[in-house]
Amino acid sequence: MSTEGLSFDGWLEKARLRRERLKEGQLAVLEAAFRFLQRGNHDYASRRLVEHFLLHADIGLKVAQVARLVSLDRCTSSRHRRCSSAEVTQSIQNRLAGKFPGKLLPRYAGPVAQFLVEHPRATRQEVLDFLEERWQVRPGYRALGNFLRKYGLDRASLGEAASPSSVTGQEETPEQGASGDIQVLTPSPYDLVLPPPEDFFCAHPVRRRLLDAARGDVLAAGGGRVL
Secondary structure (H helix, E strand, O other), X not given: OOXXXXXXXXXXXXXXXXXXXXXXXXXXXXXXXXXXXXXXXXOHHHHHHHHHHXXXXXXXXXXXXXXXXXXXXXXXXXXXXXXXXXXXXXXXXXXXXXXXXXXXXXXXXXXXXXXXXXXXXXXXXXXXXHHHHHHOOOOOHHHHHHHHHHOOOOHHHHHHHHOHXXXXXXXXXXXXXXXXXXXXXXXXXXXXXXXXXXXXXOOOHHHHHHHHHHXXXXXXXXOOOOO
């Protein structure tokens, strides 16, 4: 995260906080938090400590506002709100030691799917980097593989979904693939159904003439063959 040349007003603007709407006490606390972050170059440990303090200082800031101030996801900050000071310290130590929490939640499936669509050649390492940047979680390769297979996001499932045969449900034969012609099936004249017999209708001159004309057309189309 680039913080070079970032001022206090710019920090507030980045978090979508208007200085004129903040109280004097809030401004004093935020100015002290900003100086603390600047001293630590906005590293993870500094951001977690500031986040924990602002979430429990009761200065009137919402969780989403605190999350934007420390450049974390709102859901992540909401989860961190339940942590004690000892748990925050342990989390920072695990992070510095290279140990990341690896629990993958179902709500991660949608953003991961969008990431894979936008980056179809992404490697497992790049997916792990995306998870770490988005939610500060970094599972193992086995946990990530199980997660991708569970939601159909592994390469095998994505390749099967993208194949044309999976859409139609039928395998395309070489003859079908090579032929691009459209065949229109028309019924043969011998397959035409003759009109009902003469005694089916009541006797009427006009109906009789129409019936005779229809029977003559069918017989002519069939070459004189009576079905």
